[in-house]
Amino acid sequence: MIVGMKSLDSIVVSKRSVQIGLFALLVFIIFVIPVCGTHFHSYLYSSSFTLLFIGSLFTIKKKRQNALKYGVLVLIAFWITYIFDLRILNILADVTISFFFIILVIRFLTQVAQSKKVTASVILEAISGYLMVGLVLSYFMVLAIFFFPGSLVFPEATKPGLADVTYFTFVTMSTLGYGDVLPNIAITRSLSIFISVTGQIYLAVIIAMLVGKYSAQKSD
Numbered sequence: 001m002i003v004g005m006k007s008l009d010s011i012v013v014s015k016r017s018v019q020i021g022l023f024a025l026l027v028f029i030i031f032v033i034p035v036c037g038t039h040f041h042s043y044l045y046s047s048s049f050t051l052l053f054i055g056s057l058f059t060i061k062k063k064r065q066n067a068l069k070y071g072v073l074v075l076i077a078f079w080i081t082y083i084f085d086l087r088i089l090n091i092l093a094d095v096t097i098s099f100f101f102i103i104l105v106i107r108f109l110t111q112v113a114q115s116k117k118v119t120a121s122v123i124l125e126a127i128s129g130y131l132m133v134g135l136v137l138s139y140f141m142v143l144a145i146f147f148f149p150g151s152l153v154f155p156e157a158t159k160p161g162l163a164d165v166t167y168f169t170f171v172t173m174s175t176l177g178y179g180d181v182l183p184n185i186a187i188t189r190s191l192s193i194f195i196s197v198t199g200q201i202y203l204a205v206i207i208a209m210l211v212g213k214y215s216a217q218k219s220d
Contacts, residue, residue, distance in 0.1 A: 019124050021055045026131040030170070034163035041161055046078055049097065056104050091146065094139050101136040105129055112206065118214040126206050133202055137195045138162065138169040144188050151188040155180050173199030 025048055033044045053075060073096060081093045108129035115122045142165050145152050152168065154160050168181045172195045183189045 016121060018055055018058045019121055019128070022052065023124055023128050023131075025052045025055065026128055026135070030131060030134065030166060034167065038161065038163075041163060045162060049078060050075055053100065056107075091143070094143050094146070098136055098139040098143075101132055101139070105132045105136060108132065109206075113209065115213065117217050118210055122213075123210070126210065129206070130199075130202055133198065134166070134170050134173055137173065137191075137198065138166045141165050141169055141188070141191060141195070144191055148185060148187060151183065151185045153182045153184055169195055172196050175200065 029045065029048045029052070033041060033048065036044060078093045078097065081090045108125045112122055112126050112129065141152065142162060145160065145165065152160065152165070154164055154168075164181075171178055171181075172192050175196055183192045
């Protein structure tokens, strides 16, 4: 088992392939799954997040076995929650997935910051990072709703799922604000403000970073 885990570090996968694969999975999770039948959501999300973890493992050049140890916990919690529908494990799964996504976001931002030139790969990583931030914030809101049922009022859904919360998160993060979903307690209101500010800060920082790198690239 140890040999097998150590051998992960020696596996080389095209960086472009990994980037495109992760981006495609994020697009599928955020834009495609919500339009599928709600009875398929749980399975599609579980399967997609499993593939997302496996793909992200290859963005790490060293010590993949350490990432695998953490990822196994994520996947076990996620699939046990899906199979047995246990509330306590549901919380554990959401928390571990949130931390996992945070690690990925940091990974994307680090690679964008360390890049010397603005390429298609860098832009793709920046976009993937933005989508990943949205998923992280969606899980924060899911946890808030779990502990405080009814704290986010939807026009039709009496029991909002991840697809509903993701919709609210990205609408808030982009400051579009349709107003059809209402946070009605202090915690979800504060979290909504945090989501809005985080989205704007991400765009401001990343765009400034990319413009600065592109300007320096042009002047060389």
